[in-house]
Amino acid sequence: MRVLMINGSPHTHGCTYTALSEVASELKKEGIESEIIQTGAGAVRDCVACYKCRELDNRCVFDDDMVNKIIENAKTADGFVFGSPVYYAHPSGRILSLLDRLFFAGSKVFAYKPGAAVVSGRRAGTTASLDVLNKYFTINRMPVVSSRYWNMVHGMTPDEVMQDEEGVQVMHILARNMAWLLKSIEAGKKAGIVPPPFTPVKATNFIR
Numbered sequence: 001m002r003v004l005m006i007n008g009s010p011h012t013h014g015c016t017y018t019a020l021s022e023v024a025s026e027l028k029k030e031g032i033e034s035e036i037i038q039t040g041a042g043a044v045r046d047c048v049a050c051y052k053c054r055e056l057d058n059r060c061v062f063d064d065d066m067v068n069k070i071i072e073n074a075k076t077a078d079g080f081v082f083g084s085p086v087y088y089a090h091p092s093g094r095i096l097s098l099l100d101r102l103f104f105a106g107s108k109v110f111a112y113k114p115g116a117a118v119v120s121g122r123r124a125g126t127t128a129s130l131d132v133l134n135k136y137f138t139i140n141r142m143p144v145v146s147s148r149y150w151n152m153v154h155g156m157t158p159d160e161v162m163q164d165e166e167g168v169q170v171m172h173i174l175a176r177n178m179a180w181l182l183k184s185i186e187a188g189k190k191a192g193i194v195p196p197p198f199t200p201v202k203a204t205n206f207i208r
Contacts, residue, residue, distance in 0.1 A: 001182050002033040004077035006070065008084035008095025010041035015120035016083040018158040019171055023081055023118065026175030032182060037070060044097045053105035060105040067098060071106035078182050079145070080110065081174075082133055083118040089125030091132055099136050107140050112195040114181050116145035116174055119152050120161060126152040141195075145181060147174040 005024065009016040017036065024034040045062050052061035058075075060067045074080070082099065084091035103110060117133035119126050127150055137144045151174055153167035154160070162168060 001031075001078045001186065002035065002076065003027055003079040003081060003178060003182075004070075004074055005034060005036045005081040005083065006095070006098065007036055007038050008082065008092045008098065009120075010039070010092070010094065011085075012038050012040065013158065014085070015153065015155055015158055015161045016085050016118070018161045019118050019120050019153045019167070020081060020083045022168055022171040023175045023178075026172045027179060030176060030179035032175075032179050035073075037066070037073070039066065039094050039098065044094045045101070046097045047100040047104055056105070058106045058109050060101050062101075067101045067105070070098070070102060071109055074102075074106065074109045077113070078185075079114040079116075079178055080142075081116045081118055081178070082136075083120070084129060084133065086119055086121035086125040086129045089128045091119065091129045096132070099133070103136050103140055108198075111141045111198075113142060114145050114178060114185070115142040116178060117151060118171070118174070121152065121154060122156050123154065126150065126154075143181060145174060145178045147171070147177060 005020045007017050007020055020036050024036060027034045044065050050061060053059060058071055082095065084095040115137040117130050119129045130150055134144055147170045149170050151170060154164045
């Protein structure tokens with residue numbers, strides 16, 4: 001089993017990466033492989049609602065950034081952790097641009113697989129950021145993995161993050177809960193329990 005993690009920070013080895021690394025180290029103890037993909041500081045397109053992805057096979061029409069590569073990678077992943085720093089009380093713009101397109105173009109790749117969000121902040125805005133990220137999971141039929149507190153760490157530097165003992169513990173518990181859920185899903189599959197079938201969406205508008 002493998003968990004794919006996305007670092008939505010432009011800083012490759014910053015605070016968000018430190019939090020995700022703690023999750024990865026605990027997953028390893030549980031026998032779960034993991035991979036951290038760095039979004040870096042390069043340009044990431046926004047979704048433009050062109051709906052061209054509906055004509056493609058789990059692909060975005062724009063192929064000049066990492067979105068389609070992540071979708072392809074996600075096909076063989078069993079669970080996901082999306083990490084972001086907190087900017088002005090919301091997740092980074094790059095992680096939101098990524099997730100808008102990942103979940104619109106590649107929703108079937110992520111459906112029914114556990115997802116978790118992790119945020120890092122200096123002080124405040126963390127819970128608001130988690131609320132935004134968790135909505136991607138709940139709209140896409142994904143079990144949301146929790147810890148014993150909100151999935152956040154605090155600090156201005158990686159060293160300060162490691163001083164947040166409770167935050168680090170939350171990352172470890174999150175990893176163990178993710179491992180438990182993945183193993184439970186795997187046991188269910190072996191017992192013949194499969195996800196419910198996709199049903200056509202009955203889309204309604206407030207103005208008819």
